[in-house]
Amino acid sequence: GESVGLHLPTLSVQEGDNSIINCAYSNSASDYFIWYKQESGKGPQFIIDIRSNMDKRQGQRVTVLLNKTVKHLSLQIAATQPGDSAVYFCAENAGNDMRFGAGTRLTVKP
Amino acid sequence: SQTIHQWPATLVQPVGSPLSLECTVEGTSNPNLYWYRQAAGRGLQLLFYSVGIGQISSEVPQNLSASRPQDRQFILSSKKLLLSDSGFYLCAWGGAGVFTGELFFGEGSRLTVL
Numbered sequence: 001g002e003s004v005g006l007h008l009p010t011l012s013v014q015e016g017d018n019s020i021i022n023c024a025y026s027n028s029a030s031d032y033f034i035w036y037k038q039e040s041g042k043g044p045q046f047i048i049d050i051r052s053n054m055d056k057r058q059g060q061r062v063t064v065l066l067n068k069t070v071k072h073l074s075l076q077i078a079a080t081q082p083g084d085s086a087v088y089f090c091a092e093n094a095g096n097d098m099r100f101g102a103g104t105r106l107t108v109k110p
Numbered sequence: 111s112q113t114i115h116q117w118p119a120t121l122v123q124p125v126g127s128p129l130s131l132e133c134t135v136e137g138t139s140n141p142n143l144y145w146y147r148q149a150a151g152r153g154l155q156l157l158f159y160s161v162g163i164g165q166i167s168s169e170v171p172q173n174l175s176a177s178r179p180q181d182r183q184f185i186l187s188s189k190k191l192l193l194s195d196s197g198f199y200l201c202a203w204g205g206a207g208v209f210t211g212e213l214f215f216g217e218g219s220r221l222t223v224l
Contacts (some may be wrong), residue, residue, distance in 0.1 A: 002220060033120075034212060043200050043215030089153060100146075100153040106170070 012107045019077040020102045023090035032093035035075045038103070038104055040087045047075070047088075049077060081106050112137035116201045116216030123223055129174075129188040131219045137183065141203040143184040144213065145176055149200040160184060187190030196223045 013019045025033070031052040036044035047060045049067050050073075057064050063076040073090050087103040115137045123129060135141050142161050145155040150180040154170045158176035166176050173192060178184045184201055203206050 032211075036215075041218070041220075043202075043218045044213075046212045047214070049212060075199075098156070102151070102153045 009102070010059075010105045010107070013080050015082060017080055019075075019080045019106060019108075021075045021077075021086070021088050021090075021106065023073040023075075023101055024071060025073060025090070025092050025100075027092060027094050028068075028071065030092040030094055033064070033066060033073050033107055034091045034098070035062075035073075036091060036100075037084075037086045037088045038089065044049060045088060056094050057065060077106075080108050090091060112203070112214065114201060114203055114214055114216045115200075116219055116220060117151065119217065121219060121221045123221065124192050125193055125223055126190045129186070129191050129195070129221070131186040131199055131201075131221075133184040133186075133216055134182055135184075135203045138182070138203065138205075140181060141205065143178060144202040144203065144204070145184065146200045146215075148200060148218075150197075157186070178210050190223075191223045193223050194219055 011021060013018050034039045034049040035047040036046040037047050047059060048062050050057045050064045050066045052068060061078045065074045075088060078086055083107045085106055087105050089100045090101045091098050116133045136202050141160060144159045145157040146156055148154050157174060159167050160178045163178055163181055166178060174186060186199060198218050200218045201216040204213045205211050
C-alpha cells in the first residue's frame with residue numbers, strides 16, 4: 001500500500017555541520033508534507049511544511065526540498081546544534097490521514 | 111495561545127483492565143482532534159479523529175474507543191487492555207480542514223500493559 005518511508009534510520013553529524021534527512025513517499029496524490037521533530041519522551045513538534053505547488057521552503061536554519069518527480073522530500077538543517085538531536089519524521093497528507101514515516105534519529109556530536 | 115494537555119503521562123496497567131486517557135485543548139474552538147499511537151522505534155499510527163462533538167472516525171479496528179463529550183475534550187478508552195496496547199499515545203489538534211494543516215501534539219501518554 002501507499003507509505004511514507006525514510007532512507008536512513010540514524011544520522012550522526014558533527015556540531016556545526018549541515019544535516020540532511022531524507023524521506024521517500026509513494027502517494028503521488030499527496031499535496032501537503034510536514035517535518036516534525038520529536039525529542040525523547042515528548043510529542044512531535046512542527047518544524048516546517050511544504051505544499052505540492054512548491055519545491056523549496058526555508059525556515060530558520062531549516063530548508064525543506066520537495067521533488068515530486070521522484071517523490072522525495074528532504075530536510076536540511078544548517079549549522080547543526082546539540083539541541084537538534086532528536087527523531088525527525090516526515091508526514092504526508094494522504095486523503096483522510098496524515099501518514100508518518102518511521103523517523104530518522106539525528107545525533108549531534110560535540 | 112493554544113495549548114493541549116494530555117494525562118496521565120505514564121500508566122502501567124494489567125492485561126484486562128480498563129483504560130482512560132484524556133486530552134483537552136485550550137485557546138481554540140471547534141478543533142479537529144486526533145489520537146495517534148507510537149510503538150517503540152516506529153512512526154505514528156492514526157487511531158481516531160474527530161471533527162466535532164460526538165463525531166468519531168476510527169481508522170484501525172481495535173479494542174480501543176474514543177469519545178468527544180465536549181468541544182475541546184477527547185478521550186481514549188478501552189474496556190479490557192491487551193499486551194499489544196502498550197505504546198506511546200499522542201493526542202493532537204488541528205485547525206479547519208482535516209489533515210490539511212499542521213497538527214499540534216500533546217506531550218504523550220506512555221502506556222505499559224503487563
